[in-house]
Amino acid sequence: MKKTISLAMAAALAVSGAATTVPVFADDVTNITIWSPTDRESIEAWWKEKISEWNEEHPEIQVSREAIDRSDSYAYDNKIATAVTSNDLPDIFYVDGPQVSYYAANGITVPLDDYFTDEDKADFVKSSMTQNTYDGKLYAVGATESSVAFYYNKDYLKECGVDTDDLDSRTLENPLTTDEVAEIAEKCTTDDYVGTHIIMDHGEGLPYALEPLYLSAGKDYISEDGKEADGYVNSEEAVNTTAWLADLIAKGYANVEPITDEFLNGACATMIGGSWEIATLEQNADFDWGVTYYPVNAETKKAVSPCGDWAAAISKDCENADAAGEFLAWLMNTDNVASYAAAIAKPATRSSAYETEAMAEYKEGARALIVDQLENTAVPRPRTPSYATFSAAYAEAMTNIFSDAASNEEADTDYIQSEFDTVVDTFTEDYETYYAE
């Protein structure tokens, strides 16, 4: 009888082993599988090089990586969610910054604190460490960061009589204010141009790129502890900030449906855009452009900027977390972080990485400005397990608010208030159903 059971278990084990591509039989060798989104050629090459380097030096821990062909980040989350149902998760997988809390709170990922020294932790930029920490423990480590800044078409702004030298000379002590942005947008809106560009992807892009405006006004989307939305996203400050944005749309200074590459194609004068736009503009723009710090609230003048990028986490299904942790610590060392960041053309998370040859171009110009923001003003998105629900609800509310403003040609604060009250209800319901004690 006992024999039958153990035979059945062995069979089940063999089946599950085949399914997850992790052979569990080999003696002494630990196999580690990694999932991360498929990326450009330079990154795919980086992975191949690093993994073969590691595998050669560590015959006892053999690593392989699967490139995941996501269509959008929701599809990637779906793949994780379906794998969770059947314990098919890989040992290590990549997560987008604000999802770290979601996975951690649901016990999908395990803490990484043991694998990184305090010295290591101090070397990572604070924004990245904060984003990847949940409930006091570190759940993910990433090599790159992102930021958002204010871009402007110098040639066109000069035509409109805007002092671009003044914009060029702005510093973190003296950044552009929302009033000034509105003023520039008004000046530059003509039949052929809109004044500015507000990211409108109906998705994560909205809460990501716009959060600093709310923080600068004094209230984040969610409370610090990640439990409350009431009094935050529906606060007076938040409503006023949103009204300011809706006003830009209502007056026609920004498009309610901006098309891709609107700024690059010379259809709008300025934009609030991601750090990744720098490379695109350098390669393609046929006009002179500039970039300055993320605008601040006209009254508080408090400088804030967005941040967050994909990071690696160890899954609950990992059988040898120590081996995975050892690999991860190596993968995220200064040299590897620097070469990864250089290959993907994003700012690195480790301060020491900027000292390396690979990151030399971050010493000046637009990229130095991005690093300056990351080190001094970056604030991660709210760390709450209900972030995905909040994000979807917020994006939906903003779509409605902008559509309403465009149709009625004015920003309606009562309507904004009612939409944000709905966001609060949605968030609270999700949080209380699944996470409140």
Next chain:
Amino acid sequence: MAKAEKKKLSGRKRDERVAAYIFVAPAVILLIAFLVVPMIYTVYFSGFKYQIMRPDAMKFIGLENYQKLFSDKNFWLALKNTVYFTVIVVPCQCVLALALALLVSKKFRGVAVFRTMYFAPQLTSMVVISVLWSVLYNANPNTGLINSILVSLGMSPIKFLSDASTAMNSIIFMSAWQGAGYQMMIFLAGLQGIPRDQYEAASVDGATKFKQFLYITIPGLKGTIKYVIMITMIQAMKLFTQPYIMTQGGPKNSTKTLVYYIYTQGFQKGNFGYACSIAAVFFVIVVCMSMAMKKVTAATD
């Protein structure tokens, strides 16, 4: 009738029954294994509080999800939008598809090219179609082709996708255009089944093309038409991709459909148990609709 012949006939009946079970079995077994079983799971999960990332913390809550569902105004809105879409798009798409099929049903020089052209929206990825139409529909005349034409004709631009009153109609128009090629192929297949000599006889009798269409084509296509209307209706009820890519259900929930709601609740927000209860109710609604349609069309025979 001779006794031997009678015996032969009953033998044939038996052969036929055996053949029938052999023919039906593979399909039925596969359908049960890979559609009915997952569906039973779905109904089962609908009785649970189930966060998609935490299957081990599933909690049985009985009919609570259904109670919530019936007082969820977003569900009723999604149902209303879905029905609206279906009621408008089905006749438009079927008529368009039939017209296209008639254009290319007979053999003429270049017929393959025209058939391919009409079928082209099906051969192009929905991603491209949605990206392209989002730009064609763009609210700003400087970036949207349709609005730039409207403005040059002296009309005021329309916010096709960003106004709650026009968004669904814009999606309906695009969907009928995109989907017609699918039904066109089925009509084409049906048209090949109408004997050519019927038309020849009619034109010798001096019947006009229109009369031939009315008295030969339509009756000849009766079965096909019923089938096409039924599947177009079912596919329309499942509308998901267009609002997912083009409008994300907005603005003001005007393009939120039932399947879109199931997907966003279950996967984006992780309320998997609740999403399963919507799916179960959706299933019941659409089955009732298609059974009713089957009854109605059977009555017209």
Next chain:
Amino acid sequence: MKKSMRFSNTFGKFMFYFGNIIIGIIFVSPLIWMISASLKPEAKIFANMDSLTTFLPVQASLSNYAEVFSRLNMPLVFKNTLLYIALILVLDLLVNSMCGYALAKFEFKGKGAVLNLVIALMVLPMEAIMLPLYIEMSQLGWVNTLAALVIPFVAKCFSIYMFRQFFCDVPDDLIEAAAIDGCSPIRTFFQIVMPISKTVYATVFILDFVAHWNDFMWPFLVMTGEDKRTIQLAVQSFFGTQPVHYSAIMAALVVSAIPMIIMFIFMQKYYVEGIASSGIKG
């Protein structure tokens, strides 16, 4: 008299082609835009969207295609995709046409129940059952194998119903004649009915081929690894990079559409050899 009739014939022919071309252009426009975008540099794709010139390639080059072929192992991707779709279609045409034929022409106990089941299951949206189906695949140990891509999608309600609808129109005389000649019901189907029903087989083939060729979510959920990549996974992998390069995506989409277009042109010729041309009806 004769002359004017010929004129009106030519004129009618001209109008027929003219109309077809105009309508055809409206339908083929996204394909044209996609091809033209695939030849443009990234910065030009969304330029000039307010005029028809957006449909014309500017600064055309094949560099986007070079990127696609250097990033993806296209022969392998095509092999993977064609293999799994071929397997599905062979089984699909066989299993579903048999079922459809039985529902159309045979009398047996439970016929009504099977027909109702088929209609009811047509309604199930994939989005509602994909997670339970994945759990089933995992329990069967099929995750990351060809079986998970093929076996759940062999039986298709739409196909069964379509076959049934068309087989209903096959004259009973023909089947009876075969029976009197001593042909068993099974042989009658394979030797008499199948050969005269090419049109409906072609229709199901085209529609199901296109549906699977465009399917992303299911292969994405059950398959992991570059060596198992199907065409839609390959195309979607271009969305993983930030910023998204639409130029490369368009080139990948054009490459992915070519086999479908060839398949369609090849299959549509079966649309003149249906029941009508063999003259058995009426």
